[in-house]
Each structure stands twice: as structure tokens, then as C-alpha cells.
Amino acid sequence: xxxxxxxxxxxxxxxxxxxxLRCVPISNHLYFYWYRQILGQKVEFLVSFYNNEISExxxxxxxxxxxxxxxxxxxxxxxxxxxxxxxxMYFCASGLESGSGELFFGEGSRLTVL
Amino acid sequence: KQEVTQIPAALSVPEGExxxxxxxxTDSAIYNLQWFRQDPGKGLTSLLLIQSSQREQTSxxxxxxxxxxxxxxxxxxxxxxxxxxxxxxCAVPANYGQNFVFGPGTRLSVLP
Numbered sequence: 001x002x003x004x005x006x007x008x009x010x011x012x013x014x015x016x017x018x019x020x021l022r023c024v025p026i027s028n029h030l031y032f033y034w035y036r037q038i039l040g041q042k043v044e045f046l047v048s049f050y051n052n053e054i055s056e057x058x059x060x061x062x063x064x065x066x067x068x069x070x071x072x073x074x075x076x077x078x079x080x081x082x083x084x085x086x087x088x089m090y091f092c093a094s095g096l097e098s099g100s101g102e103l104f105f106g107e108g109s110r111l112t113v114l
Numbered sequence: 115k116q117e118v119t120q121i122p123a124a125l126s127v128p129e130g131e132x133x134x135x136x137x138x139x140t141d142s143a144i145y146n147l148q149w150f151r152q153d154p155g156k157g158l159t160s161l162l163l164i165q166s167s168q169r170e171q172t173s174x175x176x177x178x179x180x181x182x183x184x185x186x187x188x189x190x191x192x193x194x195x196x197x198x199x200x201x202x203x204c205a206v207p208a209n210y211g212q213n214f215v216f217g218p219g220t221r222l223s224v225l226p
Contacts, residue, residue: 093158105157105159108156
């Protein structure tokens with residue numbers, strides 16, 4: 001069964017360092033998302049991406065964050081200068097349709113900022 | 115702004131019991147509602163998707179219902195098993211947007 005894959009599963013970094021989290025969405029999906037979950041808290045929306053551009057983003061997704069789909073298969077989330085409060089599980093998701101469609105999530109990338 | 119709540123926050127039941135998890139949302143203008151399962155430290159597994167035109171959706175021992183007008187959904191788990199132990203999350207689209215708003219989840223423990 002097709003699945004969303006994410007790498008790395010766990011990354012430890014120093015505050016101020018750049019981090020890139022990678023995702024391979026399901027191949028025929030058109031809509032791509034990043035969510036995050038701080039330990040013990042709700043899953044929160046970060047950004048959605050369609051047709052090679054950001055279609056929606058939350059207040060969390062500030063100038064420190066960026067997304068890219070560099071080669072038609074990978075979907076990346078970059079955090080330019082990590083802060084302690086960026087420590088969280090980051091989930092990539094993809095869907096075939098917008099809004100009315102089912103979302104499929106990856107296993108997540110745990111980011112620990114020291 | 116769409117907000118999602120879930121009750122109970124945690125539930126512990128003996129194996130074999132039937133149980134109901136509840137999800138409420140504030141804005142009834144939704145396309146669909148999706149239930150997920152999350153095991154500790156893992157990703158979200160889609161369980162059921164109910165479209166706004168549907169009232170019910172079933173998969174195996176799981177049955178989800180949707181009452182849009184009252185802003186509620188329930189997830190019914192029949193004959194619970196220890197392997198059902200996980201956190202169950204519901205999510206709805208945010209105000210016709212593409213992104214989903216998640217509830218805080220119900221942490222379920224099924225005791226052998």
C-alpha cells in the first residue's frame with residue numbers, strides 16, 4: 001500500500017542551526033502538508049502546498065520556515081535558524097483532493113533543538 | 115475559527131467492551147471529518163473519513179457517525195482489544211480551507 005515516508009526519523013540540532021526535513025508523498029497525490037505536534041499538545045497545521053506554491057500557511061509558519069518540492073517527488077521543510085521551541089514531531093501529509101479528500105500522514109520526524 | 119474538542123480525554127476499559135469516543139466541532143460548514151489513530155511516538159493512521167453528505171462510515175469493528183448540524187461525531191469501537199490501545203484523534207477542515215484542525219485526542223487503554 002502506498003505510504004508517505006519521512007526522513008530523518010529523529011534529528012538533534014543546536015539552536016541557531018538550519019534543519020531540513022524530507023518527505024516523499026504518495027506518488028499520485030497533489031496536495032502536500034506539514035503539521036507539527038509539540039510533546040503532549042495538539043497536532044497543528046503549518047503549511048499546505050499545491051501546484052508548486054504555498055496555498056495556505058498558519059501563524060506558526062513564519063519567515064524561519066520554508067517549503068520546497070525540488071524534484072517532483074520530495075517535499076521538504078526547512079527551518080533556517082532553529083529555536084528551542086521548534087522541538088516537536090513534524091508530520092508530512094499528502095492528499096489527492098483539497099478539503100474534501102482524505103489525508104495520509106507519514107511517521108514523523110522528531111526534531112530536538114538543544 | 116474552527117475548534118475541535120474530544121471527550122473523554124482518557125479512557126480505560128477491559129477487553130471486549132464496546133466503547134464510544136466523542137468529537138465536537140464549532141463550525142458545522144465542513145466538507146468532511148476524519149478519524150485517526152496515533153500510537154505513542156508514531157505517525158497518524160487514517161481510520162475513517164466521513165463526507166459531509168454521509169451520516170455514517172464503517173470499517174471492520176469501527177463505526178463513525180457524523181451529525182453536522184449539531185457539530186458532533188462519534189467513533190464506536192466494538193469488542194475492544196488490547197491492540198486498540200492508542201490515542202484517537204478527530205480532524206475537520208478549517209473553514210473551507212485546505213488545512214485540518216485536530217482535536218486533542220482520546221487516549222484509550224484496553225486492558226487484557
